[in-house]
Amino acid sequence: MELESLTVRTAIDGLRKRQFSSVELTRAVLDAITARDGVIGAYLWVDEADALKQAASADAARAGGADALLLGVPLAIKDILNVEGQPCTCASKILAGYRAPYDATVIARLREAGAVFAGRTNLDEFAMGSTTENSAIQLTRNPAALDRVPGGSSGGSAAAVAGGMALAALGTDTGGSIRQPASFCGCVGLKPSYGRVSRYGLVAFASSLDQIGPMTQTVEDAALLLGVMAGRDPHDATTLDRAVPNYAAALGGDLKGLRLGLPKEYFVAGLDPEVAQRVQEAVESCRRCGAEIVEVSLPHTEYAVATYYILASAEASANLARFDGVRYGHRSAVAAGTPLEMYLNTRAEGFGREVKRRIILGTYVLSSGYYDAYYTHAQRVRTLIRRDFESAFMQCDALLTPVSPDPAYLIGATAEDPLKAYLIDIFTVTANLAGICGLSVPCGTTPAGLPVGLQVLAPAFDEGTLLRIGHVYEQVREVRS
Amino acid sequence: MKQTYRVSIGLEIHVQLKTRTKLFCGCATSFGVPPNTCVCPVCLGYPGAMPVMNREAVRLTLVSGLMLGCSINTYSTFDRKSYFYPDMPKNYQITQYDKPLCLDGIIDIPMTDGGRKPIRLIRIHLEEDVAKSMHESSWSGVDFNRAGTPLMEIVTHPDLTSADEAAAFLTALRHILLYIGVSACNLEEGNMRCDVNVSLRPPGQDALGTKVELKNMNTISGAHDALQYEIARQSEVLDAGGRIVQETRRWDVDSGVTIHMRSKEDAHDYRYFAEPDLLPIVTPPDQIDALRRSLPELPAVRRERLARQYGIPDYDASVLAADRALADFFEAVAQRCGTGKTASNWIMTDVLRLVAAHETPVTACALTPEALVELIGMVEARTINALTAKELLEEAFLSGGSPTEQVRARGLAQVSDSGALDGWVDAVVQANPKSVADWKAGKQAAAGFLIGQVMKLSKGKADPKVVGRLVGERLAQQNG
Numbered sequence: 001m002e003l004e005s006l007t008v009r010t011a012i013d014g015l016r017k018r019q020f021s022s023v024e025l026t027r028a029v030l031d032a033i034t035a036r037d038g039v040i041g042a043y044l045w046v047d048e049a050d051a052l053k054q055a056a057s058a059d060a061a062r063a064g065g066a067d068a069l070l071l072g073v074p075l076a077i078k079d080i081l082n083v084e085g086q087p088c089t090c091a092s093k094i095l096a097g098y099r100a101p102y103d104a105t106v107i108a109r110l111r112e113a114g115a116v117f118a119g120r121t122n123l124d125e126f127a128m129g130s131t132t133e134n135s136a137i138q139l140t141r142n143p144a145a146l147d148r149v150p151g152g153s154s155g156g157s158a159a160a161v162a163g164g165m166a167l168a169a170l171g172t173d174t175g176g177s178i179r180q181p182a183s184f185c186g187c188v189g190l191k192p193s194y195g196r197v198s199r200y201g202l203v204a205f206a207s208s209l210d211q212i213g214p215m216t217q218t219v220e221d222a223a224l225l226l227g228v229m230a231g232r233d234p235h236d237a238t239t240l241d242r243a244v245p246n247y248a249a250a251l252g253g254d255l256k257g258l259r260l261g262l263p264k265e266y267f268v269a270g271l272d273p274e275v276a277q278r279v280q281e282a283v284e285s286c287r288r289c290g291a292e293i294v295e296v297s298l299p300h301t302e303y304a305v306a307t308y309y310i311l312a313s314a315e316a317s318a319n320l321a322r323f324d325g326v327r328y329g330h331r332s333a334v335a336a337g338t339p340l341e342m343y344l345n346t347r348a349e350g351f352g353r354e355v356k357r358r359i360i361l362g363t364y365v366l367s368s369g370y371y372d373a374y375y376t377h378a379q380r381v382r383t384l385i386r387r388d389f390e391s392a393f394m395q396c397d398a399l400l401t402p403v404s405p406d407p408a409y410l411i412g413a414t415a416e417d418p419l420k421a422y423l424i425d426i427f428t429v430t431a432n433l434a435g436i437c438g439l440s441v442p443c444g445t446t447p448a449g450l451p452v453g454l455q456v457l458a459p460a461f462d463e464g465t466l467l468r469i470g471h472v473y474e475q476v477r478e479v480r481s
Numbered sequence: 482m483k484q485t486y487r488v489s490i491g492l493e494i495h496v497q498l499k500t501r502t503k504l505f506c507g508c509a510t511s512f513g514v515p516p517n518t519c520v521c522p523v524c525l526g527y528p529g530a531m532p533v534m535n536r537e538a539v540r541l542t543l544v545s546g547l548m549l550g551c552s553i554n555t556y557s558t559f560d561r562k563s564y565f566y567p568d569m570p571k572n573y574q575i576t577q578y579d580k581p582l583c584l585d586g587i588i589d590i591p592m593t594d595g596g597r598k599p600i601r602l603i604r605i606h607l608e609e610d611v612a613k614s615m616h617e618s619s620w621s622g623v624d625f626n627r628a629g630t631p632l633m634e635i636v637t638h639p640d641l642t643s644a645d646e647a648a649a650f651l652t653a654l655r656h657i658l659l660y661i662g663v664s665a666c667n668l669e670e671g672n673m674r675c676d677v678n679v680s681l682r683p684p685g686q687d688a689l690g691t692k693v694e695l696k697n698m699n700t701i702s703g704a705h706d707a708l709q710y711e712i713a714r715q716s717e718v719l720d721a722g723g724r725i726v727q728e729t730r731r732w733d734v735d736s737g738v739t740i741h742m743r744s745k746e747d748a749h750d751y752r753y754f755a756e757p758d759l760l761p762i763v764t765p766p767d768q769i770d771a772l773r774r775s776l777p778e779l780p781a782v783r784r785e786r787l788a789r790q791y792g793i794p795d796y797d798a799s800v801l802a803a804d805r806a807l808a809d810f811f812e813a814v815a816q817r818c819g820t821g822k823t824a825s826n827w828i829m830t831d832v833l834r835l836v837a838a839h840e841t842p843v844t845a846c847a848l849t850p851e852a853l854v855e856l857i858g859m860v861e862a863r864t865i866n867a868l869t870a871k872e873l874l875e876e877a878f879l880s881g882g883s884p885t886e887q888v889r890a891r892g893l894a895q896v897s898d899s900g901a902l903d904g905w906v907d908a909v910v911q912a913n914p915k916s917v918a919d920w921k922a923g924k925q926a927a928a929g930f931l932i933g934q935v936m937k938l939s940k941g942k943a944d945p946k947v948v949g950r951l952v953g954e955r956l957a958q959q960n961g
């Protein structure tokens with residue numbers, strides 16, 4: 001068995017045909033982690049004995065006749081999703097020592113389908129960031145260029161998949177945190193529509209924007225995992241009761257009859273020329289596959305980043321209030337006379353700079369006297385951005401855009417200028433604000449060998465179209481630089 | 482110079498709803514269980530946990546709103562109210578800010594002159610309760626069993642003008658909520674808690690004075706006493722030419738005074754914003770109508786109907802209507818025995834006496850309306866006498882069963898046939914010549930003694946009326 005040549009699809013086939021066991025497969029993943037992760041730093045936590053035990057029981061189940069879809073397939077999980085019995089640090093010191101007492105719904109569904117949870121991957125603290133440099137625990141390097149960041153916030157998951165240390169991983173995407181690291185590292189990343197996948201058990205950053213999605217080597221793998229993860233969950237009131245199609249089985253064919261839009265606001269000055277060229281080539285590939293290409297407009301795009309940072313920070317300021325040292329996680333050892341002092345000490349010690357910056361920003365925009373100017377106003381702009389997409393999708397079936405204006409940055413390049421760092425998210429935050437689905441597919445590399453991603457955006461609950469486009473493109477893609 | 486001020490009081494009442502489970506999770510709502518045993522990731526505010534709305538809590542709030550004459554918001558939303566406190570699992574409370582479930586509404590309170598005064602409600606909304614802090618000498622702990630219990634908050638306009646009115650309002654509200662069964666309304670257990678706003682202003686001034694908020698009143702009389710104290714305190718300040726400062730004060734029940742807690746400057750900025758984890762509650766007009774049709778009759782309406790329909794006195798009707806189970810029991814009996822007055826007499830005197838003596842409400846006793854109807858029937862037909870009836874009633878109240886069966890099985894039917902009674906009367910008259918002599922000498926009471934002796938001889942089964950007539954006849958014969 002060659003781990004490098006395996007995808008989730010081929011691993012499923014190999015396990016079914018008894019070409020290898022889950023223990024052998026999981027062992028290979030663990031060995032790859034041992035060999036490479038000392039340099040990359042994708043994983044925060046791996047328990048070999050526990051992973052092999054899960055694999056052994058998957059093998060035993062298969063010997064007993066079981067054949068769940070993912071039986072024995074090891075996955076890497078972003079360290080912000082609760083897996084019962086495992087740590088869930090959110091790459092923050094404030095959750096030191098916390099062990100999840102329950103499974104997130106997506107984890108429960110993947111477990112039901114037989115998956116093995118092999119380890120937990122690094123992220124920007126509480127998913128706040130675009131480079132994974134905001135992790136309070138460790139640095140993650142881009143497997144394609146070790147002096148560069150893997151993107152973020154799901155940088156650990158992207159590096160694990162692209163670095164050959166995971167068949168596939170789960171990430172979370174609040175403003176691009178799946179798609180952007182996928183594009184930086186050169187793997188596939190899918191952000192489902194809001195309400196498609198349950199958020200129960202995902203440590204909330206911005207509840208109205210967060211979604212969990214797969215990060216994989218192929219579009220087909222993303223389709224397979226989404227099929228297991230998606231659907232109404234009684235524990236998450238915001239999930240919709242819509243049928244879950246067999247995404248993987250529907251893949252194939254060409255793009256004939258599809259009209260794909262290029263939003264002109266996404267192809268502007270400031271876009272890295274190499275990135276622009278790779279994306280244009282991908283657009284041409286889609287045209288050759290039968291798609292009709294049209295130009296569309298999303299006129300409120302320029303307000304999206306400001307809107308996003310107001311709303312996401314406002315929600316985060318409440319979501320992160322629960323980390324107070326009373327019930328779990330870090331509690332300051334400094335003697336405190338009042339609960340308030342204990343909170344101040346605990347939170348001052350436990351949260352990193354970027355998290356504090358966003359809590360303060362969110363608290364400010366919700367404060368009386370500023371509320372209408374910021375929060376209420378941002379809500380209105382969010383509605384306008386959603387309407388932009390509604391009218392664009394009257395003219396086309398999906399949109400093609402770059403994922404990020406630049407390829408992966410050098411480590412440290414964005415650290416000193418948070419405002420510049422926020423602008424990295426310009427092409428991805430809109431999908432979260434509008435609640436639509438988005439996919440990042442590798443579309444080649446720059447001459448320096450840095451991966452570039454093509455973003456496909458489709459209307460809410462139209463993941464089928466998204467995956468179909470991504471899959472067709474992936475089959476005809478000429479890898480060049 | 483002392484003067485009389487106009488007092489304006491507004492109330493905010495928190496009522497724990499009687500649901501089986503908490504507002505946002507499946508944990509049981511229970512009291513008196515060991516700390517932190519009815520908890521889960523949701524009500525402990527664990528990372529990643531999400532709330533799911535308890536539909537029964539929404540229904541109970543809507544029912545309460547309709548019973549109190551509120552209009553129902555067809556589109557109602559939940560919000561996060563942020564502040565840090567150890568009893569708050571998430572450090573924000575899920576509550577309702579600008580789109581509560583119910584708006585407006587009225588509760589009538591009785592006035593001393595016999596009239597009624599309407600008190601306007603501003604709103605009723607639904608929110609989650611916090612945990613309970615416990616303070617020991619060297620440590621503090623938090624019990625999260627209560628965290629997430631559904632709370633209904635009822636807010637009034639400042640229409641109340643005295644401590645007495647406030648107490649009357651709380652009593653009336655408590656009656657209604659108990660009557661519709663949405664809450665246990667036990668103030669000692671904290672099922673019902675109230676905060677009070679009170680302000681004073683000189684007569685002739687339209688604008689309300691500066692308001693002071695009072696907290697920590699655990700009983701209706703506590704709220705009454707706190708208000709009385711606070712009104713007197715504010716009057717003194719104003720009389721002395723002072724100014725009232727906006728503040729929150731705590732009622733100290735032991736010393737009987739209100740104490741400064743925090744001033745307006747310390748007020749929290751709660752930073753309300755729409756709760757993204759819950760969908761709006763949409764209640765279309767046809768659902769509101771259906772709910773309205775399912776409502777029980779309000780006590781005041783039922784009181785009038787009982788008096789009119791069964792021809793019973795107003796007093797009886799008001800006692801019966803105040804207790805939904807008792808009124809149901811009365812109606813069941815009255816409809817079966819055909820006479821409301823008799824049914825009400827029995828329930829008002831004998832049944833309520835047993836209820837009090839055994840501390841057992843009518844819902845928990847063994848007496849069925851059918852059993853009481855049988856008893857009333859046997860007394861009316863003079864099959865049994867009143868004494869036997871009372872004994873049988875107590876038996877049925879405690880152990881159930883059919884009084885008719887008891888009478889048959891134990892031969893308790895009263896004897897009114899004069900053939901059987903004549904022998905007992907003869908025996909008593911012969912055995913008590915002194916009483917006969919007394920009677921002849923004009924002592925009427927002697928006849929009563931003789932009647933009692935006959936009843937005793939019959940072991941209570943003799944019909945006292947017939948015995949009285951026979952004794953009278955026999956004595957008259959002696960006289961002749």
Ligand SMILES: [Zn+2]
Nearest residue numbers: 506508521524
């Ligand atoms: Zn619970």
